[in-house]
Amino acid sequence: MNINFWLNGVNRHAEIYPDTLLIDFLREQGCFSVKRGCETANCGLCTVLMDGRPVLSCSTLAARIEGKKIVTLEGMQREAQEFGSFLANEGAEQCGFCNPGFIMNVFAMLNELKDPTEDQIKEYLAGNLCRCSGFVSQTTSILKFLKYKKAQEEA
Amino acid sequence: MLKIKSYVKVNSLAEAYELNQKKTARILGGMVWMKMGNRAISTAIDLSGLGLDTILENDDEFIIGCMTPLRDLETNEALNTYTHGAMKESLCHIVGVQFRNCATVGGSIYGRYGFSDVLTMFLGMDTWVELYDAGRIPLTEFVNMKKDNDILVNIIVRKEPLLACYLSQRNTKTDFPVLTCTASVIGDEARTVIGARPARAMVVEDKKQILKNFRNMTKKQKEEAIEAFAEYASENVPTSGNMRGSKEYRTLLVKVLTRRAWEAVGGMKNEY
Numbered sequence: 001m002n003i004n005f006w007l008n009g010v011n012r013h014a015e016i017y018p019d020t021l022l023i024d025f026l027r028e029q030g031c032f033s034v035k036r037g038c039e040t041a042n043c044g045l046c047t048v049l050m051d052g053r054p055v056l057s058c059s060t061l062a063a064r065i066e067g068k069k070i071v072t073l074e075g076m077q078r079e080a081q082e083f084g085s086f087l088a089n090e091g092a093e094q095c096g097f098c099n100p101g102f103i104m105n106v107f108a109m110l111n112e113l114k115d116p117t118e119d120q121i122k123e124y125l126a127g128n129l130c131r132c133s134g135f136v137s138q139t140t141s142i143l144k145f146l147k148y149k150k151a152q153e154e155a
Numbered sequence: 156m157l158k159i160k161s162y163v164k165v166n167s168l169a170e171a172y173e174l175n176q177k178k179t180a181r182i183l184g185g186m187v188w189m190k191m192g193n194r195a196i197s198t199a200i201d202l203s204g205l206g207l208d209t210i211l212e213n214d215d216e217f218i219i220g221c222m223t224p225l226r227d228l229e230t231n232e233a234l235n236t237y238t239h240g241a242m243k244e245s246l247c248h249i250v251g252v253q254f255r256n257c258a259t260v261g262g263s264i265y266g267r268y269g270f271s272d273v274l275t276m277f278l279g280m281d282t283w284v285e286l287y288d289a290g291r292i293p294l295t296e297f298v299n300m301k302k303d304n305d306i307l308v309n310i311i312v313r314k315e316p317l318l319a320c321y322l323s324q325r326n327t328k329t330d331f332p333v334l335t336c337t338a339s340v341i342g343d344e345a346r347t348v349i350g351a352r353p354a355r356a357m358v359v360e361d362k363k364q365i366l367k368n369f370r371n372m373t374k375k376q377k378e379e380a381i382e383a384f385a386e387y388a389s390e391n392v393p394t395s396g397n398m399r400g401s402k403e404y405r406t407l408l409v410k411v412l413t414r415r416a417w418e419a420v421g422g423m424k425n426e427y
Contacts, residue, residue, distance in 0.1 A: 001162060018162035018199060021190070041187045042329065047253050053226075054253040059187045063162045064203065105253065126329050127251010 005065045007031070008075025016062045022048070022055075025062035026072060033073035033100040037129075044128035047101040047108075048072050054108035073100045079107060083145055090141040094132030102128045106142060115150075118143065157190045164201040168306060171200050172287050175304050182306060184262020185224065187254060207261075207308065210234065217312040221261025225273065226252060228260060237314065238280070240427050241321040241337065245276035250329050265307040267298055267355050270331040274298065275350030276321050278358060279337030281313040295358055315342040318370075320419035320426055322412045323351070326399055333400040334408040338416035345369045347384070347417075349409055352394045359388050359413075369421070377421040385414035 004013050007029060016025060023046045026034045034057055037045030046058040049071040073080055080103050087093045087103075102125070109116060109124040116124065121142050122135070130138065165171040174180050179197035183189070207220035212233050219228070228234060229246040249255055249272055263273035264284065282294040287306040294310075319339040323332040335350035345366035350356030361367070365384040372380060389410035396402040419426040 017159075019157055019159035040191065041254055041257070042250055044251055044253055050256075053256045055256050056187070056253045059185070059190050059254075059257050061159075061162070061183075061186065061199075063164075064201070066164070105251075108252070123247060124252055127253050 001063060003063060003066045005067065006069040008071055009069075014062075018061070018063060020062040022057035022060040022062045022065060022070075026057060026070070031072040031074050035097065035100060037098070037101070042127070042129065043098070043101070044105060044125075045098055045101040047104040047128070049104060049108060052108070052111060054105050071104075073104060076104070076107060083107075083141075086141040086145040086148070087138065090137040090144070092133050092137035092141045094130075098128060098130045102130065102138065110146075115146070156193055158195045159199045160195070160197050162199045162201065164204050166204065168202075168205065168287050168308060171202060171205075172304075172306055174198050174200050175306060182265075184222070184265065185258035186262075187258045188262065188266065188268070202261075202306075208259075214314070216314055219260055219310040219312070221259065221265070221307050221309060223260045224256050225249060225258045225260060225263065226255040229255060234312075237312075237317060238276075238319050238321075239317075241279070241319040241339075242276060244427055245272045245321040245323070245335075245337075248272070248323060248325060248329065248332075260310055261307050264294070264297075264310055265302075267302075269353045269355045270351050271356065272321075272323060272332060272335055272350070275323075275335040275337050275348050275356040277310065277312070278348040278350075278356050279319055279321065279339040279341075279346060280317060281315045281341050283311040283313070285309040285311060298355060298357075317341055318420045320416040322416050322419075322426060324408050324412060331399060334394075334405050334412060336409070336412035336416050338413065338420045340369055340420060343368070343370065347388060347413060349388065349392045349413070352392065352405060352409075353397050353399070354393070354395070357392070359392055361387075363387060366417075372421075374421075374423070377417075377423070381414055381417040381421065384417065385410045388413045 035045045037043035041056050041059045047054050048057045051068050105128050181196045182200045208222040209220050210231050211218040225246050229243050234242045283291045284297045285291050285308045321337045323335040325332050332351040337348040339346050347359040392409045394402050394405035418424050
């Protein structure tokens with residue numbers, strides 16, 4: 001079957017099998033930031049944005065992206081680099097395997113919640129599992145990033 | 156592994172219904188549960204082009220399309236005002252935001268899963284399901300029906316005056332619940348729902364009418380009724396054990412969650 005969609009701002013057409021999962025399809029398209037983690041829809045590692053909403057690409061059929069706008073970390077390099085430095089400075093980047101899904105969900109959160117509290121951050125990111133950091137340094141890095149962005153806006 | 160031979164994004168419910176009469180055809184919901192199993196589907200039927208992903212509200216009811224993501228229910232202000240925050244509480248512990256953007260209310264209700272927070276919550280309201288062929292049926296009836304080839308189109312919540320509290324117990328954050336509980340007063344009817352027993356959610360029939368006229372009880376009467384009903388529920392709700400908890404633990408939880416939920420409904424404490 002054929003699908004028409006936007007990937008990181010570029011309109012594309014592709015032929016797929018009906019049971020192709022979005023994660024496999026995106027990796028075939030060269031988006032290797034999208035990773036397979038738990039495969040039980042629990043870890044958030046495969047998070048991509050579909051029409052601006054974070055979804056699990058391991059649980060979504062590629063057929064469902066017909067007419068939709070998909071964004072992966074490859075389409076957010078500048079933003080990811082900026083936020084990534086905050087993650088690194090807080091020591092939140094241990095093995096780094098969870099980072100792509102985590103960063104995608106952080107930006108989804110910032111699109112949805114303008115000035116999230118620490119509790120809101122924890123709630124929003126509950127579906128992103130990190131086996132190394134224990135989430136403390138990740139939460140701190142988000143709070144510092146928010147402070148930095150606020151200062152930038154005010155300046 | 157999930158195998159799909161053909162995928163049809165239908166243009167009408169009639170088309171979907173016709174396709175769904177084949178035994179190996181399946182209506183797709185959010186797919187988060189379906190994709191976990193090993194199954195071969197001849198025709199995967201996608202309803203996502205039918206505009207069934209909205210929450211409509213009129214003076215009498217909420218009409219929730221079967222393809223509405225759980226996240227939309229969680230963030231819907233009107234539903235949360237109506238349920239005093241119980242709707243959000245029933246959903247916000249389900250894995251993560253990404254999961255709840257995928258999972259649909261239709262998939263959760265139609266599946267009638269034992270572990271379902273969603274089913275426990277909706278049973279605690281005056282909820283009806285609208286099936287393509289069979290029409291409107293109370294959810295309390297639908298929950299015990301055998302699965303057939305009909306299509307769940309909408310979920311309707313009638314706006315009876317409602318007091319409600321939803322509680323769940325989990326071994327760890329974002330895991331399946333060990334037990335779920337909704338306590339509610341729908342109009343004048345006091346209703347208690349227990350789910351994840353681990354069998355599918357059930358309404359606890361108050362045969363002794365312990366909670367009758369709950370709204371008009373004094374504080375002392377409420378306290379006594381709640382204590383008695385929590386005991387009654389723990390004696391009358393069938394539970395069993397699985398990897399998340401034993402039968403005995405669940406029976407104990409029935410008592411504790413029932414008491415806490417009713418104390419919240421009675422205004423004695425705030426659970427959220």
